[in-house]
Amino acid sequence: MNIVHQKVAIYNNKIKESAELIFESYSASSENVGLTLVLAGLGRYQFQDSDFYKALFGLRALLEPKNIVICINGCRLDFVCSSMGQQMSRGQVGYIIEMGKRGTNRVGTFDHCDDLDKLTTVNKQIDCIKQWSESLKG
Template identity: 35%
Template sequence: MGFEEKIVKLLWEEGKFTEELLEICEEAPDDEDFVLLKMKLTDEVISFKSENCFEALEQLRHYLEQKNIQIQCNGAALNVYPSPMALSMGIGRLAYKLHLGRQAKMEDLVDIFNCDEDLKFVTINEQLNHYEDWLKSL
């Protein structure tokens, strides 16, 4: 099925930006029930496999966070989070831009690997906390 290459920006601890190639494979070569994300980072190739793109991206983000690197893509933004249904039914490629006090709508859907420059990119915990705040605000 789908194989795609995307250029994503990384913000390093020292404040420098780099652009890296992210490979998105909707069916992992060794297991078609999983998606695979792969990226070359400095001198190593890192890859993460999960049941959906959002969870694989979280694994990648967790790895990067340990190295004080922030990925700049919609899936790492403060107010972007997938619905439970989107995760269970699809490959987790789309997530909602959330607005406190308002239900998410179809027009709020964004591709987690694209980068809307007006978003604030945060850690996994900050994103999860904001999602929980959004749920409480409804």
């Protein structure tokens, strides 16, 4: 098992705090990974999936009812991880997107993003990704 710890900022009801994000890869041959967010005094939230991008979406769904947002690129409205990125980097690299343009601005999914206006909910991000995908067809 591979375990990596990363300090991250979060917004807890729009108040900035620090937390720890733990990345777990369960074995070299396994596709399963896990993300755990450890919040001082607020507990641990954990989610497992086939890659880190999918696990992040699951983790965010657990956090959103508590008004907790992780300050990373993967939580941005304008961030997408391609299926190739999910396979090649296990979801740790993606793109900042613009309507009507292919994603070319590569960034780390778990790199810091402090712009509260860019951070969003899972559903709004999924809607934005769908709109962006449609905008490429035109």
